[in-house]
Amino acid sequence: MIAPYIFNILILICIYVILATSLNFALGYTGLLNLGHIAFFGIGAYASVLLVQAGIPYIIALPAAGVIAGFFGFLLILATRKIKGDYLALVTLGFSFVIHSVLLNWTSVTRGPLGIPGIPKPSILGFTISSGFIYFIFALIIAFITWFILNKIVNSPFGRLMQATRDDELGLRVLGKNTSMIKTKVLIISAFFAGIAGSLFAHHITFIDPASFSLQEIILVLTIVIVGGLASLRGSIFATIIILVIPEILRFLSLPGTIVGPARNMIYAVILVAILLWRPRGLFGRVDLN
């Protein structure tokens, strides 16, 4: 009985590591205040499920989910590359709001508030990933690949350009660097991995509805990134484990089901505000959010 429960948490940790590191990639390293990251997660989830239901093999649907999310990332950055600071935060928040309302209202495709039940477990080249353990290994491999790629990028010359964009965009432009292009690439990559995480999430939970990707779900991934510290992939990974395990205590308090979800979100909100108040750089953060 205990094994499926443990594997469920481990799989979710892998998924949220992908989501949090990809958000930190944009938010922490490049200073792109994207509060709409959860929308890419949702786009990836829906895209992957709809593709699989249309008969496309999962091995193609998974990267396709990332590419579609990346495309939306491209659209978002195309429109917002001139906006900065809290205004950018608000527009990206508005973006996730619109995506949520599209998922809710485009009933002919998304089934609206009813959600899509009975999503098949991924099947790769004839092998179906049905057990929790194999799914965990699968998610772990993808999380590792994500970390590997993102880590490679942030430590490359391009990674230094990203951080320079965050610290002094004007200065970088004086040096003749195209900062809009840097931001565009970063947000596409960030959205791509969020889409991948969405696909893994959908096929793990096997049920998705617009509420799974509503605005308030951003609190979890935002808390992870802030607790772990900006511009620290390692921090985001540690923080994901801590933040996902803490609310599990609630399960052992035998609270009614209707309270567990909101109580968990309240814990995240308290952690988020407490970290901002007393330890603004998080566990491993190297920069302040400006």
Added chain:
Amino acid sequence: MIIAQLIVNSLIIGSIYGLVACGFSLIYSTNRFIHFAHGVSIVIAGYMLLLFHSTLGLPFILSCILSIIITSLIGWGMYNFIFASLQKRNASNVILLIASIGILIFFQNLIQIIFGAGIKSMNLFQAKSIEIFGAIITPLQVVIILVSICLFFALYLFTSHTKIGRDMRAVADDRQLASIMGINTKKIANYSFIIGSALAGIAGILITLEQNLSPFMGTNLMIKGFTGAVIGSISFVPGAILGSFLLGFFENFGIWFLPSVYRDAIAFFLLFLFLLLKPKGIFNWNKGVKK
């Protein structure tokens, strides 16, 4: 008469957005950060009214006054326990925004735990609708429109003809200069949170009477109020209210041509357009955007 009905609907929804925008804009103008949790202050007021009037059976007027006082106190608490300490540490306005979203989510979920996730409605004042120029409107909706027009003038007079109001404008204009001139900026920030949250209380009560109540309605209201404020002028309260009325007109005339599910998309599109092309709003009031 479809045009008359559309105009009336625009006025109603515009008033509601205006009620959201006025308190938000008052807080923004003196504090320079987006107080997103303003949305939840509105929802708190609604649930307080439900608690005092429907559950505890207190008289309606008393319940309203208590709701407004409690909302005001919560706003004051948010400022003093969280935002003031963050500001003391020179946290950027982005940090303040994120903290504010944290507070919003905290209270939304607290409300859900206490009152349940379901939609509540008060069903008070179900008077007969009246007809004006072929448009149907309920007396409550007339009250909502009148209250927001009154607030519009009251806030205009307050910011231009009272000492606190003028100090607020001075702080909004240039915080440092105002502080040099002997204005206690912390006190002004406190006032703006107390008054702004009281306005959220009034908005919450009227919205509760007009629409249904649900724990998560604050976010939607906030995005609309914010859009209205940006269209008008985010740091000029009367401008924010007028902007909200404009948003109401855009939305209602927009869904005359488009399916009604695009209502939210219209607001988002306008928000986008204004932030991109005219971030100071159509009234172009002072240094609305510092960047």
